[in-house]
Amino acid sequence: EAQKYEGSDSRSRPLRILWVGSGTFTGRSGVFKNLFLPGNEVIAIDLLTPDDKDLSAAVTYATNQGYQLRFEQGDAQHLNFPDGMFDAVVCSMFLCQDFNPEVVVGEIRRVLKNGGRFGFYEHVEDIDKVIVQKVFGERSIIRVQHYPEKTNIMAGVVRKI
Secondary structure, three states, X not given: OHHHHOOOOOOOOOOEEEEEOXXXXXXXXXXXXXXXXXXXXXXXXXXXXOOHHHHHHHHHHHHHHOOEEEEEEOXXXXXXXXXXXXXXXXXXXXXXXXXXXXXXXXXXHHHEEEEEEEEEEEOOOOHHHHHHHHHHOHHHEEEEEEEOOOOOEEEEEEEOO
């Protein structure tokens, strides 16, 4: 995942990053996979709220890695953030949930600053068509790659133009 997100975090620091579908920080969640670089502010959202112990462990780990982590309970279909608030947005294995991914990707685009980047790592068939063709547009592509040997993974980075 970290390799696939390269490019979503390529501008000068510090960046404000939204992590959509962060989960509850149990096990090998993204916070423990070194997805975020030092100096950045990461706001993680999910419908599920982590318990205090898991949240504390995640925040401590992030602090030790040099970035700030804050969790907010929220719905990706209705992001409670102003337009253009984030430099980057990331999500992994999230757009397969029981909602319309076009609505979620539209919300992601809305909260990105102009020139902001969206990094995704998904196993939804043809998710690139939703992200690129329906929401961001062909000119937005920085990188989109298909990994059929990895359970049909589609990963990439697009930019808000």
